[in-house]
Amino acid sequence: MTNVVVLIKQVPDTYSERKLTDGDYTLDRESADAVLDEINERAVEQALQIKEANGGEVTVLSLGPASATDAIRKALSMGADKAVHVQDDAAHGSDAIQTAWILARALGTIEGVELVIAGNEATDGRVGAVPAILAEYLGLPQLTHLRSLTVEGESLKGERETDEGVFEVEASLPAIVSVNEKINEPRFPSFKGIMAAKKKEVNVLSLAEIGVENDEVGGANAGSQVSGVTPKPPKAAGEKVTDEGDGGTKVAQFLIGQKIV
Secondary structure, X not given: OEEEEEEEOEEEOOOOOOOEOOOOOOXXXXXXXXXXXXXXXXXXXXXXXXXXXXXXXXXXXXXXXXXXXXXXXXXXXXXOOEEEXXXXXXXXXXXXXXXXXXXXXXXXXXXXXXXXXXXXXXXXXXXXXXXXXXHHHHOOOEEEEEEEEEEEOOEEEEEEEEOOEEEEEEEEOOEEEEEOOOOOOOOOOXXXXXXXXXXXXXXXXXXXXXXXXXXXXXXXXXXXXXXXXXXXXXXXXXXXXXXXXXXXXXXXXXXXHOOOO
């Protein structure tokens, strides 16, 4: 039996135009539709497969505003058993180190945690460091960027994919794992699952309830901050080539001029 916690995050839709707010340059959550991060769906799927093979329970853990409830319900509708939602305005603007600290403290409120699964990076901040920082805080082994994962008794095995190649890694439970997009194809919530999710437990906690002081977190206390942003330039009009029998030559000259060939 393995009790698994999945870290999930609500993010702006990948296919939407994402923006930062004026002033503190934090994510503008009102500028795009909010969804459960795609990589988190795969993390939830992996946890559900482990539960189906070994028994146990799947809990999703999220840090975010009230709107993150929608992402939590999506994970519950996929089959997760319950959820913990850390919701506190004082966490606004927290960086990766502070976020991992909050999650570490929140994990302490969940009994019997043997395995924590996260995505390798969120599609909004794309820092990709929270699972490793969390493992450091908790003093647990970490297996990151996995494209496969198996649980056998008290041990984990997986394939870690990097720019240098694929490595076979293993660790003993309890442990922290992050997965990449090749780990699986997440299931679609069924109608029964969607209806059942409405009745599942979501434990909403403040920072004080997990033992985190306000001066430990938030943008004002962050170790890293965004000091400015520059909008990406608008797309320029393309160059049209009129073919008068020499179209191929003109295209080749254009490509040479752009140093493409």
